[in-house]
Each structure stands twice: as structure tokens, then as C-alpha cells.
Amino acid sequence: DAKTTQPPSMDCAEGRAANLPCNHSTISGNEYVYWYRQIHSQGPQYIIHGLKNNETNEMASLIITEDRKSSTLILPHATLRDTAVYYCLKGGYNFNKFYFGSGTKLNVKP
Amino acid sequence: GAVVSQHPSRVICKSGTSVKIECRSLDFQATTMFWYRQFPKQSLMLMATSNEGSKATYEQGVEKDKFLINHASLTLSTLTVTSAHPEDSSFYICSAGGGVTGELFFGEGSRLTVL
Numbered sequence: 504d505a506k507t508t509q510p511p512s513m514d515c516a517e518g519r520a521a522n523l524p525c526n527h528s529t530i531s532g533n534e535y536v537y538w539y540r541q542i543h544s545q546g547p548q549y550i551i552h553g554l555k556n557n558e559t560n561e562m563a564s565l566i567i568t569e570d571r572k573s574s575t576l577i578l579p580h581a582t583l584r585d586t587a588v589y590y591c592l593k594g595g596y597n598f599n600k601f602y603f604g605s606g607t608k609l610n611v612k613p
Numbered sequence: 614g615a616v617v618s619q620h621p622s623r624v625i626c627k628s629g630t631s632v633k634i635e636c637r638s639l640d641f642q643a644t645t646m647f648w649y650r651q652f653p654k655q656s657l658m659l660m661a662t663s664n665e666g667s668k669a670t671y672e673q674g675v676e677k678d679k680f681l682i683n684h685a686s687l688t689l690s691t692l693t694v695t696s697a698h699p700e701d702s703s704f705y706i707c708s709a710g711g712g713v714t715g716e717l718f719f720g721e722g723s724r725l726t727v728l
Contacts (some may be wrong), residue, residue, distance in 0.1 A: 544724070600662055602660070605656050
């Protein structure tokens with residue numbers, strides 16, 4: 504089962520929106536898209552997830568394309584503390600195990 | 614969100630000894646937990662699925678006799694690295710389901726250094 508594909512790194516200016524893309528062309532109909540981030544030497548932190556509709560919470564927005572083969576995580580006003588590795592994952596509902604890809608290293612710069 | 618806690622956060626041991634790492638779900642019950650390991654500058658690699666009251670399921674290439682997993686209660690899973698060697702030095706992370714809509718939550722991780 505193929506993992507998702509993400510660019511290895513991205514830069515973003517502090518205060519600007521960070522848009523992180525993810526390709527999940529092998530996603531099946533009952534699989535959700537999940538986003539996590541990992542700050543150095545910590546466990547991954549849950550950000551957001553969705554099935555087919557766009558989602559928004561206090562941390563971020565998730566935009567999923569109509570064909571569900573890709574998505575974008577949006578951090579509306581990036582801060583220095585948002586510097587982390589962001590992982591896009593796909594999985595079934597109810598705590599399926601995740602296989603991690605390489606993720607995107609987001610560098611937020613002053 | 615739900616809280617998953619690991620202990621110890623750091624451990625240093627001598628080669629040949631065994632080390633136990635605990636993973637607890639603090640505010641929910643978890644029939645399934647997952648164990649990952651992460652080497653420096655690499656992504657997380659799934660090692661095994663820990664099932665409460667039954668045997669763990671190991672990913673291909675992971676030695677089950679090397680990495681013993683016990684999930685004796687709905688809030689605790691343990692990973693024991695037996696006869697540890699320097700190549701077992703890594704960051705070990707557990708996760709468990711606790712969200713109302715299926716998301717997994719991860720522990721803080723345990724850094725093992727084998728001398």
C-alpha cells in the first residue's frame with residue numbers, strides 16, 4: 504500500500520500562510536487523510552483530518568481535492584513555533600495503523 | 614485531545630541488558646496501541662501493533678523475540694528491548710486511538726541509548 508508523497512522541505516515567512524501539499528493518489532474510498540507534525544525530539548502531534556470535505560479547526564485548514572487524490576494543509580499565519588516536520592497520512596476510520604512517509608520539513612523564517 | 618504518556622523519556626543502558634518502555638493512555642481505554650521507532654533524520658517506522666489481551670502483530674523485518682510487547686490492560690502497553698545492542702539505540706514512540714473520530718495520539722517518545 505503506497506505511502507503519501509510530500510515535498511521534502513518548504514520555507515515560509517513568519518506571519519504568512521503556509522500551504523503544504525500532499526499527494527495520496529492511492530487512497531481508497533473509506534480512507535481518511537490525516538495530518539500530524541513532529542517538532543524535534545517529540546512525538547507527532549495531531550493537527551487535522553478529513554474524508555472528502557474541507558475541514559478547519561483552531562490549528563489549520565485542510566483542503567481535499569474533489570477526486571481525493573491530493574490535499575493541502577494550510578497554516579493561516581505561520582509562527583516560528585510551527586517549524587516542524589509535517590506528515591500527511593492516510594488511514595481508515597477508527598485508529599488504523601499509520602505508515603509514515605518522509606514528510607515535509609517546514610522552516611518558518613523571521 | 615487524548616493523552617498518551619511514555620516512560621522513561623530517556624534511558625541509557627549497557628549492551629546486553631534489557632530495557633522496558635511503558636506506554637499509557639491516561640484518559641481513555643485503548644484496545645490497540647502501536648509502537649514505532651525513529652532513527653535520526655528519518656521518519657517513523659511502524660514496528661508492531663499491540664493488542665490488549667492477545668499477541669502483538671509485528672511488521673515484516675521486526676524481530677518479535679527482540680522486541681517483546683505486552684498489552685496487559687486497556688491503558689498500558691510495554692515494549693521490552695531484549696539484549697540491547699548499540700544498533701538498537703533509537704527514539705521509540707507509541708500511539709493509541711482516543712479521538713472521537715478515529716485519530717491516533719502519540720506519546721512523547723523514549724530515547725534509548727545503548728552503550
